[in-house]
Amino acid sequence: MSFARLSGTGSYLPERVMTNAELEALVDTNDEWIRERTGIQQRHIVGDDETTCDIAEHAARRALTAAGRSPSDVDLIVFATTTPDRIFPATACLLQARLGIHGCTAFDVQAVCTGFVYALGIADRFIRTGGARCALVVGAETLSRIVDWTDRGTCVLFGDGAGAVVLEESKGAGIHSTHLHADGHYADLLHVPRDSTDDPAGNEMPGGYIRMKGNEVFRMATNTLGRIVDETLLANGLEKRDIDWLVPHQANIRIIAATARKLNLPLERVIVTVERHGNTSAASIPLALDVGIRDERIQRGDMVLLEAFGGGFTWGSALLTY
Ligand code: COA
Numbered sequence: 001m002s003f004a005r006l007s008g009t010g011s012y013l014p015e016r017v018m019t020n021a022e023l024e025a026l027v028d029t030n031d032e033w034i035r036e037r038t039g040i041q042q043r044h045i046v047g048d049d050e051t052t053c054d055i056a057e058h059a060a061r062r063a064l065t066a067a068g069r070s071p072s073d074v075d076l077i078v079f080a081t082t083t084p085d086r087i088f089p090a091t092a093c094l095l096q097a098r099l100g101i102h103g104c105t106a107f108d109v110q111a112v113c114t115g116f117v118y119a120l121g122i123a124d125r126f127i128r129t130g131g132a133r134c135a136l137v138v139g140a141e142t143l144s145r146i147v148d149w150t151d152r153g154t155c156v157l158f159g160d161g162a163g164a165v166v167l168e169e170s171k172g173a174g175i176h177s178t179h180l181h182a183d184g185h186y187a188d189l190l191h192v193p194r195d196s197t198d199d200p201a202g203n204e205m206p207g208g209y210i211r212m213k214g215n216e217v218f219r220m221a222t223n224t225l226g227r228i229v230d231e232t233l234l235a236n237g238l239e240k241r242d243i244d245w246l247v248p249h250q251a252n253i254r255i256i257a258a259t260a261r262k263l264n265l266p267l268e269r270v271i272v273t274v275e276r277h278g279n280t281s282a283a284s285i286p287l288a289l290d291v292g293i294r295d296e297r298i299q300r301g302d303m304v305l306l307e308a309f310g311g312g313f314t315w316g317s318a319l320l321t322y
Helices: 020-024 031-038 052-067 091-098 112-128 184-189 214-235 253-262 281-294
Strands: 003-012 016-019 042-045 076-080 105-109 134-141 161-170 175-182 245-248 303-310 314-321
Touching: 003 052, 003 112, 003 175, 003 281, 016 020, 020 031, 031 253, 052 091, 052 134, 052 161, 052 281, 076 091, 076 112, 091 105, 091 134, 105 112, 112 134, 112 161, 112 175, 112 281, 112 303, 112 314, 134 281, 161 281, 175 214, 184 214, 214 253, 214 303, 214 314, 245 253, 245 281, 281 303
Parallel strands: 076 105, 076 134, 245 303
Antiparallel strands: 003 161, 016 042, 134 161, 175 314, 303 314
């Protein structure tokens, strides 16, 4: 029996930082409200000519360097994104070409904010069943392109960024389990309508931008993430005290704090980046993981729980020994 072990991480944030003060000039909001209700102080925004593949390439190369691998070692690319460069080909294929690799399996995963956990779960199954030995798993987003900058209920929340991990076949423990769920009955609470005719409520609204019923999503996210913590611990025969680090999807500090409370974990054992990155959807977990590993809070041998909730609804978790 082989495991998939995390051998390297990398991340990248676009240079431009947008503060809450800048948002005050765009919509009727203020720094105090945004900090109190979400924990967010700033977010990064891509430049006009910067694409999802561009920022992913930086993160991927950093992850490969950290793993001591070269692009030619990669035999699987799983790329989680809601903001692909093109409808097709998959951004995974564009990244593959950038890295100068030919022939390996490469595809995108669309599970919105749970995308990275889905991608990790898929790559883990490939490796455990002998379908791959060295996988590049990426989460990258240019959400600023699908944010409605006139909607104060959403535009204050999101940011751009990229994270990547290298997963390798290993005899010793790495990923213990992943738990992936979806319920499409909630599709309309958080979605990007195709055009003005694609609104279930019959409102005339422009398509192509994020629409969200914030407090309904908030309630569902908090309850669902509490349940997935129990499911993950039970599946592995573990107790709450066995978890060393929580690396949650970074949507809102209040959702993160509720999950930490559920685990009896103090916030010091949670990697929190939401204040600096905002919600970067599929990129938020690999970004936070890279921060926690590079600043040496997360050490080899630590038990780490990743969890996410997002549009779909989708939700999921991964438990791993780093
Ligand atoms: N600035 C100032 N006021 C704002 C605001 C903003 N940016 N956005 C909303 N408000 C106002 C609302 O209009 C409302 O005013 P009203 O009472 O006069 O109608 C008030 O603040 C409360 O709004 P509400 O939506 O109930 O706030 P909230 O406490 O639920 O916080 C979110 C809003 C979006 C921060 C919160 O619901 C949230 O984080 N939801 C989940 C988001 C999420 O996780 N999404 C992605 C899933 S991956």
